[in-house]
Every structure is written in structure tokens, then in C-alpha cells.
Amino acid sequence: MENIESEKTIDDVVITPWEVSSKNGIDYNILLEKFGTEAIDGNMIERFERLTKMPAHTWLRRGLFFSHRDLNKLLDAYENGEDIYLYTGRGPSSESMHLGHMIPFDFTKYLQDAFQAILVIQMSDDEKYYFRKPNQPDNLQHYNDLAYKNARDIIARGFNIEKTYMFANSEEIRNNREYFNIFLEMANQFRPKDVESVFGIGSNFSINQLLWPLMQSAPAFSTMFKTIFQDENVFCLVPCAIDQDVYFRFCRDFSNENKSKGYKKPAVILSEFFPALQGANSKMSSSVDAPTTIFLDDTPEQIKTKINKYALSGGGETAKLHRENGADLTVDVAFHSLLYFHDNDEELAIIAHDYKKGIMMTSEIKRIAIEKITAFVQQHQHNKSLVTDDIVNEFFRKRPLNREKTSRPDITLKTPEEYSRLGVNFDRYFGMENI
Numbered sequence: 001m002e003n004i005e006s007e008k009t010i011d012d013v014v015i016t017p018w019e020v021s022s023k024n025g026i027d028y029n030i031l032l033e034k035f036g037t038e039a040i041d042g043n044m045i046e047r048f049e050r051l052t053k054m055p056a057h058t059w060l061r062r063g064l065f066f067s068h069r070d071l072n073k074l075l076d077a078y079e080n081g082e083d084i085y086l087y088t089g090r091g092p093s094s095e096s097m098h099l100g101h102m103i104p105f106d107f108t109k110y111l112q113d114a115f116q117a118i119l120v121i122q123m124s125d126d127e128k129y130y131f132r133k134p135n136q137p138d139n140l141q142h143y144n145d146l147a148y149k150n151a152r153d154i155i156a157r158g159f160n161i162e163k164t165y166m167f168a169n170s171e172e173i174r175n176n177r178e179y180f181n182i183f184l185e186m187a188n189q190f191r192p193k194d195v196e197s198v199f200g201i202g203s204n205f206s207i208n209q210l211l212w213p214l215m216q217s218a219p220a221f222s223t224m225f226k227t228i229f230q231d232e233n234v235f236c237l238v239p240c241a242i243d244q245d246v247y248f249r250f251c252r253d254f255s256n257e258n259k260s261k262g263y264k265k266p267a268v269i270l271s272e273f274f275p276a277l278q279g280a281n282s283k284m285s286s287s288v289d290a291p292t293t294i295f296l297d298d299t300p301e302q303i304k305t306k307i308n309k310y311a312l313s314g315g316g317e318t319a320k321l322h323r324e325n326g327a328d329l330t331v332d333v334a335f336h337s338l339l340y341f342h343d344n345d346e347e348l349a350i351i352a353h354d355y356k357k358g359i360m361m362t363s364e365i366k367r368i369a370i371e372k373i374t375a376f377v378q379q380h381q382h383n384k385s386l387v388t389d390d391i392v393n394e395f396f397r398k399r400p401l402n403r404e405k406t407s408r409p410d411i412t413l414k415t416p417e418e419y420s421r422l423g424v425n426f427d428r429y430f431g432m433e434n435i
């Protein structure tokens with residue numbers, strides 16, 4: 001049989017904010033090469049823990065947030081006592097958010113706690129209006145309403161109300177003079193052909209679509225947020241999925257070209273895609289094949305049915321074959337989802353072993369995945385029920401934020417040997433892959 005792995009090449013992978021496709025599944029090592037971003041290894045994770053005095057997030061430890069630009073520089077700044085801030089966003093294209101949408105937000109929440117940092121969240125209602133599909137409503141108000149609805153799900157992830165500012169972009173662009181100033185500076189520098197070469201959108205796109213990259217890029221410069229930072233230039237870190245990286249490459253080019261104006265090059269920390277139920281190497285999506293997507297408002301029954309029915313299994317065709325040959329962990333979606341939702345490495349190692357050996361059946365690993373995901377979704381629904389209109393309004397109110405930090409006691413660090421096995425070197429199959 002042909003070895004599919006070795007056949008993947010850099011040209012088979014297309015990842016842009018508008019398209020994610022890859023002939024044979026997504027190989028994230030190829031992405032590192034293609035994007036020219038850096039891998040997050042154990043040394044970086046050690047630095048994170050030492051400087052923030054918090055244990056690294058499971059998704060960092062397990063290499064799911066696997067890549068970065070200039071994270072070392074950002075950590076240098078933090079170590080020197082400089083302030084940093086976080087910026088991320090959400091394009092409100094539909095009312096229901098799904099599990100995959102929460103990954104960058106939960107990780108951002110961890111970063112906010114770890115760095116005690118200010119966070120700004122762009123709700124890009126205008127983006128979703130400009131890029132709407134022919135079957136989607138063509139009025140901006142619709143997307144603006146969705147921005148406020150989705151904000152409840154985002155707030156429910158636990159962001160610090162004193163340190164977080166959320167904005168609907170269609171409003172911010174009208175109200176914020178500094179935003180407009182940065183936007184004009186960028187528009188002054190870039191030509192349609194630059195946008196075309198970086199984003200793959202060109203002269204057949206609307207002018208609004210062509211301008212969008214500037215609008216998503218500008219909030220990575222702190223001078224946009226005068227109420228929060230005055231005129232201070234604060235280093236920005238953007239946590240996001242890897243398809244959004246291009247925007248910040250764009251920002252970084254812009255700061256290179258405008259050194260004298262002091263725009264600080266933002267750092268990024270990038271995640272893999274959370275897989276859809278139909279394959280461990282896919283991306284969960286709300287528009288394509290919705291029955292294979294787990295939404296945050298799903299009932300326990302729906303979650304159970306979707307996982308049992310659609311989660312691609314690496315188990316044997318029959319119980320007999322499974323007992324003889326065991327499971328293929330690399331394609332098994334239930335197993336993959338446990339990398340996100342089952343924090344305990346020792347327990348996950350046992351699951352990997354028993355499933356790989358055919359001792360544990362597919363129904364059993366799916367039961368564990370259903371249990372973990374249902375608990376997550378139910379907790380989310382409870383948290384969301386506590387988000388009142390007043391709370392939403394407060395997050396959206398332009399106001400000075402609390403920039404104070406309190407000191408934490410040191411934590412016990414791992415050994416260099418333990419760190420060397422983390423991040424991109426983390427063995428997701430716990431020694432069971434090639435047995």
C-alpha cells in the first residue's frame with residue numbers, strides 16, 4: 001500500500017480565513033513550514049510556567065496550541081515588567097456557536113488569567129455582512145444582533161469584566177477616531193495587489209471585502225484603544241486558530257514599514273482546528289454538515305446521538321476484529337476530542353492503551369467523550385444563563401479598564417526532561433501509535 005503520509009506536500013494544503021482544504025487531512029508540521037511560524041516546544045512552556053506562575057493550559061502542554069510568532073519577545077517584555085494585552089475576535093455569522101468556536105476563547109481566558117492582561121474582543125458583524133453568502137440576510141443589523149447574542153456565549157467563558165472590552169466592529173469603526181486613523185495609515189500603505197497576494201482576495205471582490213483585512217488588523221495596535229492605554233504602545237498577543245494568522249502577518253509587515261511611528265509588531269499564538277465529527281483531521285464548521293457539529297445549545301440527547309452516530313471511529317469493523325487488531329487512534333474523533341476535554345494525562349494514557357489494544361470498545365470511548373463534552377456544554381449553558389443584559393452592556397461599554405496586577409507565589413516547575421516531552425513534542429498517542 002502507498003504511504004499516504006509521505007505524499008502530503010506543502011501545495012496540497014490551502015488554509016486562508018475563507019478556505020480550509022487539504023487533500024489528505026491537515027498535517028500541522030507542513031503548516032509550520034508553509035506559514036513560516038515557529039513551533040511551541042518544552043522550553044517555551046517552561047518559560048510560560050516560570051513567568052506566569054501558573055501551570056500551562058492542557059492545550060498548550062499537549063501541543064494543540066502549537067505555533068507562534070514572536071512569543072519569546074512577548075515573554076521577554078512581560079519578564080521586564082512591561083504591560084501586554086490580548087486581542088481576539090469572533091465573526092458572528094450564526095446564532096449558535098459550536099464547540100470549535102470556544103477553543104480560542106477558552107485559551108484566551110487562560111492567557112488573561114495567566115498574564116492578568118487586558119483583553120479586547122472584536123465582534124466582526126461587518127465582516128460577516130461583507131462576506132455573507134447569497135442565502136444569508138443582506139442587512140448589517142442582522143449581524144449586529146448576532147454579535148450581541150454571541151457575546152453571551154463568549155462572556156460565559158469567564159472573562160474578567162474589569163479587564164475586558166468587547167466591541168461590535170460596525171459601531172467601533174464609526175465611534176473610534178483612533179481606529180479610523182490607523183485604518184487610514186494602513187490604507188495609505190497597502191495596495192489592492194498586496195491584499196490579493198496575502199489574502200487571495202482581489203479585484204473581483206467588493207471594496208469592503210478588500211478593506212476588511214485592515215479592520216481586523218488594526219486592533220492589534222494598542223494606540224487604537226485610547227481610553228484603555230492612553231497613548232502608550234503596548235505589546236499585543238493574538239490567540240487564534242491558524243487560519244487567522246495572515247491578518248497578523250499583515251500587521252507585522254505594517255509595523256516593519258512604519259518603525260518610526262512606533263507600531264509594535266504583534267505576537268501570535270496559534271491553534272490547530274478543532275475537528276468535526278467526521279474526521280480527526282478536519283475542521284468543525286457551522287455551515288457544512290451541521291449534524292456533525294456539536295453546538296453549545298445542544299441537549300445531552302443531541303450530543304449523545306451526534307457522537308454515537310457521526311464521530312468517525314478508528315475501532316475495528318466488528319467486535320471480533322476490534323479485539324484482534326485494536327483501534328487506530330490517529331483517526332478516531334472521540335479519542336481526539338479527549339485531548340481537548342480530558343485533562344488527566346495518566347487516565348488518557350490508559351484509555352489510549354486499552355483502546356489501541358482492543359480491550360476498550362468504540363462504544364466505551366464514545367461514552368467517555370459524550371460524558372466529558374456533555375459536562376462541558378451543560379456547564380456552559382448554566383454560565384450563560386447567568387449573563388444578564390447589564391453584564392453584556394458593561395463588557396461593551398468603552399471605559400478605562402483595570403490594569404493592576406497582583407503577585408502570585410512561585411509554583412513548582414517540572415524537570416527539563418518532562419518539559420522536553422511537551423508542546424509539539426507531546427506524544428498524543430501515549431506510546432501507542434506505532435504498535
Ligand code: TRP
Nearest residue numbers: 088089090091122124216240244
Ligand atoms: N475573522 C474571524 C472570523 O471570521 C473573527 C475575528 C475578528 C478574529 N477579529 C479577530 C479572530 C481577531 C481572531 C483574532 O471568525
